[in-house]
Every structure is written in structure tokens, then in C-alpha cells.
Amino acid sequence: MASPLPVRDGVGATRLHLPMDGPWPTIGAYMAERFFHLDPERLLSRFDRGEIVARDGTALTRETPLGAHEFVWYYREPPVEREIPFEVEVLHQDRDLVVADKPHFLPTTPGGKYVQNSALVRLRNQLGIPELTPIHRLDRATAGLLMFSVRPETRGAYQLLFERRTVEKVYEAVSALPDEWDPASPALGGHPFPIVYRNHIEKLRANVCVRVDAGREPNSETLIELIGADDRVVHTLLRPHSGRMHQLRVHLAALGAGILNDGFYPELLPEAPDDFDRPLQLLARELRFTDPLSDAPREFVTQRTLQNAPVA
Structure with a gap:
């Protein structure tokens, strides 16, 4: 399902699957309960700023009723990150593949307390390729070779290599x-x-x-x-x-x-x-x-x- 929001600063928008009915009068009320660890007013103010959108890109409001949309998209608020002081290096690039040399400590993809400090986000920003996607992964602690797909049209062919263990x-x-x-x-x-x-x-x-x-x-x-x-x-x-x-x-x-x-x-x-x-x-x-x-x-x-x- 394509995101209505573009990649921003190397990071794609998050998709949230909503219930179509329940005890919550609005989508905002559901999200405030689901993300109970966040300040409710701070979350709801994101609706006021048009930062939470439907599948067609329409901005939702605090009053949008539950059941009006099955999915919403939004950008996660970036965590305060500790800088990983090692660079990911590009060894090969063509129209379909990027092969990079990942340092120790750098995660392959964003998650948890690491977003900008991930190989994927750094390379998207460095190379200007928002569609860049990892074909396989390495543990954060492991260094070495990582392959990324450049174009969605050819991504599946390379992913099959790993699925078939060839x-x-x-x-x-x-x-x-x-x-x-x-x-x-x-x-x-x-x-x-x-x-x-x-x-x-x-x-x-x-x-x-x-x-x-x-x-x-x-x-x-x-x-x-x-x-x-x-x-x-x-x-x-x-x-x-x-x-x-x-x-x-x-x-x-x-x-x-x-x-x-x-x-x-x-x-x-x-x-x-x-x-x-x-x-x-x-x-x-x-x-x-x-x-x-x-x-x-x-x-x-x-x-x-x-x-x-x-x-x-």
C-alpha cells in the first residue's frame, strides 16, 4: 500500500491500522489511548497541524470519527539520538543495486532510538534515493556488506536470491x-x-x-x-x-x-x-x-x- 506522504529526511511515514468501530468517538481518541505514553494534547495538536493523513493524503482533524478511515499515515517524532561516529561506505552503485560497507554499531534500518543513525536513512540522504530499500539485514553489532535495492521494479528479483538462499x-x-x-x-x-x-x-x-x-x-x-x-x-x-x-x-x-x-x-x-x-x-x-x-x-x-x- 503506497504511502500518501513522501520520504522525509530519509525516513518513510508510518502507517497505522485503525479499528472500524469501538468505544472511541474519534480517531484522535483511539490514538490517544493507544499511545498512552504520549501527552494526549501533544498528540492531538498534530491533527491541528495537518500531520496525520488518510490514504488519499487528506489531513484528518480531531473530530474525524472512528470508522471514517481504516488507515492513517504520519511521521514519527524523531528520537534524541546518540551519534554513531562511523561512516557507511558505498562500494558499488548501479541503476538497480547499492552495495555498502556498514560499520559496527550502525543498525541496518531505523527503529527504536536509532533513526538518522541507521544505514538506510544515511544512504537515502547521502545518495538522494528515497526509494532505497535493504534486500537483507545485518545485526547492529555486525559490520560488513549490505545490499540495497534502488528501484521497486527490480527489487523482487534480488530479494528472491536471499529467499532461495542462492x-x-x-x-x-x-x-x-x-x-x-x-x-x-x-x-x-x-x-x-x-x-x-x-x-x-x-x-x-x-x-x-x-x-x-x-x-x-x-x-x-x-x-x-x-x-x-x-x-x-x-x-x-x-x-x-x-x-x-x-x-x-x-x-x-x-x-x-x-x-x-x-x-x-x-x-x-x-x-x-x-x-x-x-x-x-x-x-x-x-x-x-x-x-x-x-x-x-x-x-x-x-x-x-x-x-x-x-x-x-
Whole structure:
């Protein structure tokens, strides 16, 4: 459903689905109750300023009755954001794709306390492309390659690549050296390299961490190869064959090699402000696929490195 409001400062308008009947005499009364954490008069004053509109772009008023419209659109009031002091870099741009190198700490899309400080909004503003849309996502803590669609007409073709898992994704990670590490016979959790690790990962509602269910059939798989090690850390190459939430972090933690600076696995640590000197040592390193429009092979490689990786 197309928005009647244009993208503003890189951010699209929010759509709200309204009940068509109920105990609220007006749309404003419903919204004031739904968003009870906001000052009611401040919310209703947005109707007075014409900031809440119907599907045809008509501004609603405080008196617009409930049931007059099923959907309304409005711009969220921007949060006060902490600046993320790292830049997202464009590695490739053509008429259909933008490939960017995302830094640690920057979310892929706006949400919660990060709006302008998201890769999507920064790139929309930087490139002047309001239709720019991410084709896949990276965790805020993970750095590396992100692909964006430029044109709605070709977006679906690239999204299908990820849905059908025909994109080869390669990551690298740095973990603290396990106590039992033997440089003469390198292994993790008793498994010699290369390691194919599988388990069942389940995302639970309202939980920031996923749950591993050892009693169920595996639904996640990662090939783990050794890049190198020193007396501090082990550096691994990760090839996920599935795309479960936090899969790489969970798999390395299960093998006794939790990724450096991971506040979620193997143990959930108390929430704390970002420490920009201690990024998660996980990097989306490579993307390879056959272009669905031209049938040409495409390959992209990050220009970023992990700060705790062993010196070659």
C-alpha cells in the first residue's frame, strides 16, 4: 500500500491500522489511548497541524470519527539520538543495486532510538534515493556488506536470491583462544577443522537471545574454517548455509569460542552503553551470486577488517 506522504529526511511515514468501530468517538481518541505514553494534547495538536493523513493524503482533524478511515499515515517524532561516529561506505552503485560497507554499531534500518543513525536513512540522504530499500539485514553489532535495492521494479528479483538462499555469504570472526587449544591439531569443542556445525535455533517473542533446542531437528548449519590463531585469539571463516537469527554467534559460542565482545552469547550481559572501542568481532566479508537480471556473476568483498584479528 503506497504511502500518501513522501520520504522525509530519509525516513518513510508510518502507517497505522485503525479499528472500524469501538468505544472511541474519534480517531484522535483511539490514538490517544493507544499511545498512552504520549501527552494526549501533544498528540492531538498534530491533527491541528495537518500531520496525520488518510490514504488519499487528506489531513484528518480531531473530530474525524472512528470508522471514517481504516488507515492513517504520519511521521514519527524523531528520537534524541546518540551519534554513531562511523561512516557507511558505498562500494558499488548501479541503476538497480547499492552495495555498502556498514560499520559496527550502525543498525541496518531505523527503529527504536536509532533513526538518522541507521544505514538506510544515511544512504537515502547521502545518495538522494528515497526509494532505497535493504534486500537483507545485518545485526547492529555486525559490520560488513549490505545490499540495497534502488528501484521497486527490480527489487523482487534480488530479494528472491536471499529467499532461495542462492547468495553465497562469507563472514569472519575473532574469538578468545580456548584453553584447550592445540596449535598442532587445531579444533573447537573437540571438532577438528573444517567444522560443519548444526543445531535447532528458535526465536522467542520478547527475548533478545535465541534458544537452542537440542531435542529438535537442526534448522541451522554453518561451515567453520580456520584462518589463523596466535597466543590470544582464533580467527575463523564462516559460511552459513541457513540464515537463523544470531546463528554465527550461537554456533561459535556452542563450540567454546564465543565471539569477542559479544554481550549476548554465551552469556547475556547487562545492557550497557555502546563501547566504540570494543566492537563485536564479526564481519560480513563476501557476497557472491548470479545477477538475476543479467545472469552475470557478481562478487563483493568488504574493505573492513577486524581489529582483534591476528597479525599475518
